[in-house]
Amino acid sequence: MNADWRTIGFEDGANGKAAGRIGAHRKACASHDVVPDRDAYLAGHEAGNSVFCTFDRGQQDGQYGNRTNGLCGNNTDYPEGYQQGLATYCTYEVGYQAGLNDEEYLRVCPIEIEDDFLMGYDLGFQTFLISDAISELASQVEHIINEQAANDQLIEELQRDAVFNRDLKATERIEMLAEIKSLNDANKDLEAERTAIEIELRGLQNDLARLNGNE
Numbered sequence: 001m002n003a004d005w006r007t008i009g010f011e012d013g014a015n016g017k018a019a020g021r022i023g024a025h026r027k028a029c030a031s032h033d034v035v036p037d038r039d040a041y042l043a044g045h046e047a048g049n050s051v052f053c054t055f056d057r058g059q060q061d062g063q064y065g066n067r068t069n070g071l072c073g074n075n076t077d078y079p080e081g082y083q084q085g086l087a088t089y090c091t092y093e094v095g096y097q098a099g100l101n102d103e104e105y106l107r108v109c110p111i112e113i114e115d116d117f118l119m120g121y122d123l124g125f126q127t128f129l130i131s132d133a134i135s136e137l138a139s140q141v142e143h144i145i146n147e148q149a150a151n152d153q154l155i156e157e158l159q160r161d162a163v164f165n166r167d168l169k170a171t172e173r174i175e176m177l178a179e180i181k182s183l184n185d186a187n188k189d190l191e192a193e194r195t196a197i198e199i200e201l202r203g204l205q206n207d208l209a210r211l212n213g214n215e
Helices: 005-016 018-029 038-050 055-063 078-089 092-099 111-164 171-209
Strands: none
Touching: 005 018, 005 055, 005 092, 018 038, 018 078, 055 078, 111 171
């Protein structure tokens, strides 16, 4: 009820909040029968906005490929800083890293320098996709190897028991031999699956090498 609306406007502007935020203040204050001082708020917001819309902030937004927030007009230093930041961001090298990290490109680069960025971004993104697929296939191969090793260990235990355990009944020994055969068959299937995956994996590794000019 005793709010300094100029100060509130200044704080909102300095924190990059739009002047329309006064609507939220109005709604919050309605239950207390308080109406914000619009003129004082907007005067404070304009002053705060000039604190927010600096060259350095614009440059930082440009360097990180952020969109402008739409609050800073041409009468501030923000646009100049933003354009300088974009000149650093909109390069082939930064585009490649952005694609490689699967970062979203917000279409902020000016058309005259966007081509270099997009060439790097496309190469980086293709590298990301192939590398991700390679990691997935390598994980599948590792899983198969571990499963085969577990089967081999169980086969060894069953064979030892079938040979040396004289307390086994004939039916139990037959069941063990059947289980050993089943495990060996499973390992053959796993080996065939592993071979197919490794062929695909080598193909992707060759694609990756060609893509990055290493072949």
